[in-house]
Each structure stands twice: as C-alpha cells, then as structure tokens.
Amino acid sequence: MLNFVSDIHNCNVVELSKINNRAGNITVIQNGDQLPFDIKRLYYLYDVPGGSERGGHAHKGLYQLIVAASGCFDVILDDGRNKKIIELNRPNFALMVIPGIWREIVNFSSGAICFVLASEKYSEDDYIRNYDEFLTFKSMDHVD
Secondary structure: OOOOOOOHHHOOEEEOOOEOOOOOOEOOOOOOOOOOOOOOEEEEEEOOOOOOOEEEEEEOOOOEEEEEEEOOEEEEEEOOOOEEEEEEOOOOEEEEEOOOOEEEEEOOOOOOEEEEEEOOOOOHHHEEOOHHHHHHHHHOOOOO
16 A cells, blocks of 8 residues: 555656766765665666657556666656656756656657666566556555
C-alpha cells in the first residue's frame, strides 16, 4: 500500500551539484545526499532510434531519478488523472519519479543518454506494463 500521494505533483526536477572546472564539470550523486532513497540499481538508455519511445509502464514501489546525461528527451508523467511533460536537457538536473506514476520517455535527440538511478534491484513483480491495470492499481486501496 502506498503511504503518500502518488500524483504527478510529487515528481519534481531537482538540481544536482555541479562543480565547475576549466578541465570539465562534474556532478556527484551520493546515497543520503540528494536522494530520498539508497541507490540499488543504475542503468542507462542510449542509441534510441529516432521516433522511438521507452518506458510505457509504472512501478508499484520503485523510486527513480532520471538524468539526461547527454542530449535531451521528454518524460511524460501520468498519475491516472493528470499528465505533464518534463524536458530533460542538462546533466545537472534530474527528474524524481515516485512509485505509482505511469511514465513514457519520448523525443530522444541524436546521441541522447538517459541515465536512471533506482531505489531497488530489478523485479518484474514491481512493474505495471498495461495502462488499464495501472488505472485499476491506482483505484485499489491506495491513497491518491
């Protein structure tokens, strides 16, 4: 059971640290600093063909921090009632996606890299891959 309001208004862009250096910038993400979760999995999407979409699912309990490590793309967030589109285009800004939100990642620029930090290891049981099942999940004994 979710113990928070799982709506798109609780998914926000956060600014990450950025250390400027003439030899190149660096952004550091550490457990316990910028995240409300410990990082248990990292993955990244790249070489996404033009016009392709990724995501198209929700998670029951997983938190994610999504970063455009290179290039840009849009993340469509949907809580079953409201939708919003977030453009990610700078590597020192990230989108926090909470459990119970349907997400789609679209409009990848050439060379885009979508870097994701996740609160849990992969578990197929955590995924909701059908939108109608997502709507049922949102209506069943969950605070929304």
